[in-house]
Amino acid sequence: MTRPELLRPELLRPELLRVEGVTKAYPGVVANSDVSFSISEGEIHALLGENGAGKSTLVKMIYGLVKPDSGRMTLRGAAYTPAEPRAARASGVAMVFQHFSLFEALNVAENVALGMENPPPMKELASRIKAVSEEYGLPLDPARMVGDLSAGERQRVEIVRCLLQDPKLLIMDEPTSVLTPQEVDILFRTLRQLSAEGTAILYISHKLEEIRTLCDEATILRRGKVVATCTPRERSAREMAELMIGATLTPPERAGGTKGATALEVVDLSVASPIPFGTSLKNVSFKVAKGEVLGIAGVAGNGQDELLLALSGEVRAARDAVKIDGAGVGHTGTNERRALGLVAAPEERLGHAAAPDMSLVENALLSGALRKGLTRNGFIDWGKTEAFAAGIVKDFDVRTPGTHVAARALSGGNLQKFVVGRELSQTPTVIVINQPTWGVDAAAAASIRQAILDRAAGGAAVVVISQDLDELLEIADSFAALNEGRLTRPRPVAGLTIDEIGLMMGGAHGMEVAHHAH
Amino acid sequence: MLRLEKRPSPSRFWQGATPVLAVVLTMIAGGLMFAALGKNPFEAIRTIFWDPLFHPQFADYSRPQLLVKAGPLILIAIGLSLGFRAGIWNIGAEGQYIMGALFGAGVGLAFYPADLWFIFPLMVIAGAFGGWIWAMIPAILRTKFNTNEILVSLLMVYIAQNFLSSMSLGLLRNPEGGGFPGSRNLSQYPAASNPELIAGTGMHWGVIAAFMAVIAAYILLQRHILGFHIKLAGQAPRAARYAGVNPTGLVLLCMGISGALAGLAGLFEVSGPAGQISIDFNVGYGFTAIIVAFLGRLNPIGILLAGLLMALTYIGGELAQFMLGLPAAAIQAFQGMLLFFLLAVDLLSNYRIRPALKKEAI
Numbered sequence: 001m002t003r004p005e006l007l008r009p010e011l012l013r014p015e016l017l018r019v020e021g022v023t024k025a026y027p028g029v030v031a032n033s034d035v036s037f038s039i040s041e042g043e044i045h046a047l048l049g050e051n052g053a054g055k056s057t058l059v060k061m062i063y064g065l066v067k068p069d070s071g072r073m074t075l076r077g078a079a080y081t082p083a084e085p086r087a088a089r090a091s092g093v094a095m096v097f098q099h100f101s102l103f104e105a106l107n108v109a110e111n112v113a114l115g116m117e118n119p120p121p122m123k124e125l126a127s128r129i130k131a132v133s134e135e136y137g138l139p140l141d142p143a144r145m146v147g148d149l150s151a152g153e154r155q156r157v158e159i160v161r162c163l164l165q166d167p168k169l170l171i172m173d174e175p176t177s178v179l180t181p182q183e184v185d186i187l188f189r190t191l192r193q194l195s196a197e198g199t200a201i202l203y204i205s206h207k208l209e210e211i212r213t214l215c216d217e218a219t220i221l222r223r224g225k226v227v228a229t230c231t232p233r234e235r236s237a238r239e240m241a242e243l244m245i246g247a248t249l250t251p252p253e254r255a256g257g258t259k260g261a262t263a264l265e266v267v268d269l270s271v272a273s274p275i276p277f278g279t280s281l282k283n284v285s286f287k288v289a290k291g292e293v294l295g296i297a298g299v300a301g302n303g304q305d306e307l308l309l310a311l312s313g314e315v316r317a318a319r320d321a322v323k324i325d326g327a328g329v330g331h332t333g334t335n336e337r338r339a340l341g342l343v344a345a346p347e348e349r350l351g352h353a354a355a356p357d358m359s360l361v362e363n364a365l366l367s368g369a370l371r372k373g374l375t376r377n378g379f380i381d382w383g384k385t386e387a388f389a390a391g392i393v394k395d396f397d398v399r400t401p402g403t404h405v406a407a408r409a410l411s412g413g414n415l416q417k418f419v420v421g422r423e424l425s426q427t428p429t430v431i432v433i434n435q436p437t438w439g440v441d442a443a444a445a446a447s448i449r450q451a452i453l454d455r456a457a458g459g460a461a462v463v464v465i466s467q468d469l470d471e472l473l474e475i476a477d478s479f480a481a482l483n484e485g486r487l488t489r490p491r492p493v494a495g496l497t498i499d500e501i502g503l504m505m506g507g508a509h510g511m512e513v514a515h516h517a518h
Numbered sequence: 519m520l521r522l523e524k525r526p527s528p529s530r531f532w533q534g535a536t537p538v539l540a541v542v543l544t545m546i547a548g549g550l551m552f553a554a555l556g557k558n559p560f561e562a563i564r565t566i567f568w569d570p571l572f573h574p575q576f577a578d579y580s581r582p583q584l585l586v587k588a589g590p591l592i593l594i595a596i597g598l599s600l601g602f603r604a605g606i607w608n609i610g611a612e613g614q615y616i617m618g619a620l621f622g623a624g625v626g627l628a629f630y631p632a633d634l635w636f637i638f639p640l641m642v643i644a645g646a647f648g649g650w651i652w653a654m655i656p657a658i659l660r661t662k663f664n665t666n667e668i669l670v671s672l673l674m675v676y677i678a679q680n681f682l683s684s685m686s687l688g689l690l691r692n693p694e695g696g697g698f699p700g701s702r703n704l705s706q707y708p709a710a711s712n713p714e715l716i717a718g719t720g721m722h723w724g725v726i727a728a729f730m731a732v733i734a735a736y737i738l739l740q741r742h743i744l745g746f747h748i749k750l751a752g753q754a755p756r757a758a759r760y761a762g763v764n765p766t767g768l769v770l771l772c773m774g775i776s777g778a779l780a781g782l783a784g785l786f787e788v789s790g791p792a793g794q795i796s797i798d799f800n801v802g803y804g805f806t807a808i809i810v811a812f813l814g815r816l817n818p819i820g821i822l823l824a825g826l827l828m829a830l831t832y833i834g835g836e837l838a839q840f841m842l843g844l845p846a847a848a849i850q851a852f853q854g855m856l857l858f859f860l861l862a863v864d865l866l867s868n869y870r871i872r873p874a875l876k877k878e879a880i
Contacts, residue, residue, distance in 0.1 A: 314759050335762035346760065355754035357528065365746060366761045375743045382741075406528070 013040040016200045017062070017080070017093075017169055022071030024057055030224050031057035034071070037219040037226065039169065044191060044201045046211040046232060048244055049221035050441045055204050058221070059171050062202070063095045064088035075168075086117065092168035096158045096175060104147035104277050111146055112161045133160050136190045147277045150506075151178035151300050159190070170194065171202045176210060177467060178300045181502035188214050206244070207470075208237035222246050245442045259477075260290030262326075263461035264311075264342070264430045269321040269330070271310050273485075279303040281310060284487040286480060288430070288461040293452070294490055295476025296465045297505055303485040304465045305347065308434040311463065312344035313337040324430060338370045341429030345419055347438060347465075349412065353419040356408035360400065363407050364389035364422055371426040388425070396421030397447065413440040420448050424455055431455060434465040449475050469501060481505045522869040532867040537813060537820065540860040541827070547859070548852045557842055565841055566834030566852070573837075580833050582720030586791050587832050589725035590615070590783035592825035594807035596731040597779030599816040601772035603739075605752040608773055610656065610671030611780040612804025613678035614649035618781025619788035620685055621648025623795050626710030627690060627702060637709040641785060642723075649781015650774050652678065657773035661766045667773070675804070683797045690795050700796040704789045712790035724786025728825070731779060735818040748772065780804060806832075809857045828853070 018038040024031050032054045039045045049055045060066040062073065064082030073080045075091055082088035085095075102111050109126045113119035120128070126142035133140040138156040146154060155178060162170055172191075176184045191201055191214065205211055211218055212232045220228040220243050228243045269284040281303050288294045298304055309315040311322065313334040321330035324340045334344075346352045354363045365385045369375050374385045389403040396417045400410055407415060420436060436452065437445035453475055456462045465482075466472050472479060473493060480490040483506035491504075545567075549559030570580040594611045601608045608614075622645030629637050656670035683699075690701040705711045715721045739745035751758040751768050759765065783803065792799055810828050814820030835849035 312760065313762075333762055333764070334760060338762075344760075348756075351754050352756045352760055355750055355757045357753050358750070362746070365743075366750065366757060369743060369761075378743050379741050380743055380746060 013042050013198075014076075015039075016041045016043075016076060018074045019058075019062070020072050020074075022058070022061060022068045022073065024061060024066060024068050032061070032068070033224045035221070035224070035226050036071075037229065039200045039202060039217075041168070041200055042195050042198045043217060044195050044203055044215045046215035046218035047202060047204045047221065048206065048208075048211060048218050048240065050206060050244055053221040053244075054224040055221055056173070057224075059095065059173065059202065059204060062088070062169075063093060063171060089117070089165055089167075092166070093171065094162035094165055094167035094169070095171040096155065096162060096173065098173040098175075098177065100154050100158055102146045102154055102157060105145070107143050107145050108140055108149075108157050109142035111157055112142075112164065115161045116164070128164060129160055132163050136160075136163060136193060137186060138190055152180070152183040155179070155187075163194075167199060169200045169202060171204070173204045174206075175203075176205065176207060180299055180505040181469075181498055183299075184210070208232075208240050211240070212237060220244055241442070259292050260459060262287045263290045263324065264288045264463065265323040265326075266311070267321055267323070269310060269317055271306065271315055271317045273303075273306050274309065274315055275305065278306060279485045281306050282485045284485075286487060286490050288463055290429070290459045290461050291456055292478065293456050293462040293464060293476045295472030295479045295493070296463060296482055296487070297469055297472055297479065297501065298465075298467070298482035299505060300467055302482045302506070304434055304467075304482060306485070307482065307487075308344060308346055308432060308465060311342070311432045312346070313342075334367075335370050338367070338426075341427075342432065343367070343371075343423040343426050343428040343430070344432040345423045345434065345436070347434040349415045349419055350408055354407040354415060357406050359406060360393065360398075360403045360410075360418060361386050361389045363418070364392060364403075368422055368426060371428075392418055392421040392425055395425065396451070397444075413444045416440050417444055417448065420451065424451055428455065428460055430461045430463075432463045432465075435468075436464060436466065437468065437471060438466075445471075469498075479504075520871050520873060522865070523872050524869055525867075528867050529870075533815065536863045536866060537815065537824070537860060539863050539866075540813070540856060543859040543863070544852070544856045547855050551848065551851065551855075552844065555844065555848060557844060562838055562842060562844065565838045566831055566849075568834075569837055569841075570830060570833040576837060578718075580837065582714070582718055583833050584826065584829050585720035585725050586722070587829035588825040589720075589722070589728045590787055590803045591807050591810045591828055592728040592822055593724065593731055593783040593786075594776075594780045594804055595810040595814065595821045595825060596728070596735045596818060597776030598807055599811040599814070599818070599821060600735065600738075600748055601776050602811055603752045603816050604748040604768055604772050605755065606769055606772045607668045608653060608656070608671050608776045609668050609808065610653070610674045610804070611776060611807055612800055612802065613671070613675035614652045614777040614780035615784035615787075615804045616675075616678040616682050616800050617652040618645040618649035618778075618784030619792075619795065619799060620682065620690075620784075621645055621781065622785030623701060623704060623710075623788045624685075624690060626704055626707070626789065629709070630702060630707060633709045635709075638712070638789070641710060641789060642782065645781045645785025646778040647781065649784065650778040652781070653773045653777020654770070657770050661769050667769070671773075679800070682795070682799060686795050686797050686799070692794075701794045703793045705793040710789060712786050714790075722786060722790045724783060724790060727782055727786065729822075732818045732822050739818065744771075780807075806853070809853065812857060813860055828856075831856070 016039050020036050022035045023033050035058060047055050047058065057066060061068050064085045064087050080091065082091065109122055109129055112129060113125055119125055129140060129142045138160060140156050140160060146157065155175060175187060179187060195201060203215055215232050218230050218232045219226055222244060265287045267285050270282050272280045279302055284307065286294065310317055313332055313336065317330040319328040319331045323329065324337065324342055329337050329340060350356045355366065365374055365380065368388055372388050374381055374388065386403060392398065393400060393403060398418045399414050420433065436448050440448065452462055464472065464476060476493050478490040479493045479496060481488050481504040488504045545563055549563055552562040553559045569576060571577055594615065598608055598611055622641040625644040626637060626641045652674060655674060656667045659665040659670050660667045686699045686701060692700060692702045712723050747758060747761065747763045750761055751763055788795060788799065806828060810821060810824045814824035831853055838844045839846055839849065
């Protein structure tokens with residue numbers, strides 16, 4: 001584990017991959033324009049940029065999923081033009097995707113076998129999985145069903161699958177977005193071990209502190225172009241953020257509003273998950289006062305979606321499990337709760353918060369019909385609905401050619417602004433939002449957070465469910481975490497340490513022993 | 519090679535143009551089929567599409583038939599289209615049509631030979647009820663036990679057909695019919711009959727009901743929150759739940775409306791053009807209406823036009839059988855082609871076809 005910090009290993013090690021002047025354009029957008037960088041053997045290289053900066057396109061080209069329009073790549077000095085991922089893997093390039101491609105109803109060994117060209121017999125594979133996973137401090141039981149694994153363990157399946165192919169270059173796309181802080185530590189130790197053994201790692205992220213602790217070099221992308229390269233240890237997170245965004249950031253302002261009476265109370269809420277392999281909620285209890293922002297953290301898949309459904313009214317529970325201003329509403333549906341002032345914005349924008357093929361006007365009607373009085377005797381007032389949609393577009397700076405375009409034509413960030421704006425524009429008294437800024441660029445994220453804080457300052461009770469700890473610490477007054485469907489007791493944010501937060505999120509899921517051997 | 523590229527928004531032009539293109543492609547492919555059968559394709563196409571309306575000899579008979587045949591098709595298709603929009607697949611309109619006719623005719627015949635003003639309105643209610651109750655069986659099985667409404671509603675058609683034979687041989691058989699199967703002729707029982715309202719047009723109460731259904735469905739889908747919820751449930755079921763749509767209620771509503779309208783179509787048919795309950799009373803309107811609903815793009819105005827077009831191919835098809843000796847199966851294949859091409863070219867409204875210039879790994 002010890003590493004000679006004085007030596008710059010990248011100066012001593014031979015070059016592994018060089019990317020020169022690579023350009024890739026899609027209809028209407030240039031994803032990568034004249035991008036160049038190189039990685040040495042054993043180097044941990046960060047690819048840093050906002051959503052839509054072109055990181056994914058770049059690594060897809062390296063992994064053979066996308067073919068560049070121009071430019072060239074060399075691997076160990078030889079021309080490298082992978083026609084498909086199989087060719088990339090044969091050359092020693094492996095990739096762990098942000099979204100796992102695993103079958104929940106199969107066990108670990110079967111899942112690994114499915115991703116291999118010539119899988120060995122199951123028994124042999126199982127023992128190899130055990131050996132590799134222990135060597136790298138990623139314990140895995142090959143016989144366990146993937147559906148029963150935590151997100152962190154699923155990621156280990158993907159990593160072990162790559163390691164079995166003995167890669168020279170390992171690409172990791174936002175690997176820590178599904179991990180607790182303790183799990184992040186374990187992953188970083190594994191990555192450093194790999195690096196010490198000579199495997200280069202291309203690490204994609206927008207989390208700056210992580211990159212500062214882990215990476216040797218960083219290439220920063222903005223709008224498809226390389227805007228800077230730097231050594232992350234020598235830069236502050238703020239400096240890198242400003243390089244990434246190309247502007248100075250203003251953190252949201254807090255009015256420090258006074259807390260009022262309890263607006264939303266959840267008492268011993270237990271509901272079965274409506275989603276296959278979902279997480280049922282178990283005895284969830286919390287209170288949110290008027291003007292308070294409760295942040296709920298947790299690794300993905302620990303009951304966040306289910307909590308939103310149970311609060312919005314899409315999944316019903318016992319009458320007194322959910323109370324708005326003291327009135328039991330657990331048994332009612334979404335519109336009864338909207339009538340009492342509760343609005344909810346689910347995580348999935350297309351298909352849940354908005355209908356992809358419907359226009360913004362129709363999508364404004366979707367949840368706004370009741371509180372904005374857009375219907376009379378059931379007949380829709382399209383003029384009023386259109387004005388409502390136009391108001392959201394204007395107030396929340398939604399970039400769209402008009403209100404009559406289909407929701408799916410908007411970029412993720414713009415649609416998120418529209419969805420959040422639609423809910424916040426309904427003069428709510430209780431706001432529940434799951435992943436308010438997921439996939440949204442930094443400027444838009446800041447404006448969404450500001451809008452949420454403004455509503456809280458105006459007396460609304462707010463529940464923000466998020467996997468972005470920085471976001472929660474920035475806007476929440478109190479903090480709780482979901483872990484396997486259970487919610488910890490909410491605590492004031494002031495004075496919480498990152499270690500305490502990690503333990504609230506469930507620690508390292510039984511991985512504490514992982515690196516004892518090393 | 520060609521490749522498909524998804525459009526950012528559905529093309530309004532192609533949404534309107536695909537039905538026309540489908541009709542043209544059907545004429546071409548159908549013409550080839552007729553040619554392969556040894557008939558003159560141009561003559562066959564003309565016989566199907568032109569002669570029923572303008573032939574000097576036959577048009578007087580066949581022109582009113584247009585409304586007679588289009589009426590039930592449109593009425594049933596309007597009901598089906600609401601469910602199809604919501605992702606609820608009632609394939610059993612034929613059975614609901616039969617049950618509507620049986621319930622309606624049964625009520626009418628129960629009063630025979632009384633001459634009371636309320637008999638026909640009562641039959642209308644009974645007909646709608648018959649279709650509704652028959653559609654409720656697959657609807658409730660789906661909402662309670664999560665059965666597949668496509669299979670159940672389809673299988674209910676065969677039960678209805680057996681019920682129809684049993685009724686025309688037993689309970690509803692004309693006691694003065696000399697033992698032949700079939701009920702009394704309702705068209706000869708004025709209190710229970712649905713006559714042609716304007717001589718020589720084919721217009722009867724069922725056609726009026728069909729036009730009213732078109733207008734009501736148009737308003738429902740364009741202006742009413744219920745129509746919005748129906749569309750939403752079909753396009754994005756999770757968003758519909760989020761919007762507060764009750765999925766169970768929607769299944770019952772859509773199945774109920776389509777069943778009731780199919781039942782009405784059956785009632786108007788049995789009391790009007792068909793005249794009596796008989797073993798072979800149903801001629802497939804319930805199934806053809808599925809084609810009409812899709813040909814009309816599940817849009818009420820489109821269904822109105824598609825119903826008229828489909829009725830034309832029926833009448834023209836009969837004419838072609840009779841004049842050119844085309845086999846009935848060829849006419850059915852021709853109608854099938856229409857649906858096939860429609861579904862195929864429908865792709866164009868959401869995708870555009872581009873030549874694949876470069877080979878790209880996918």
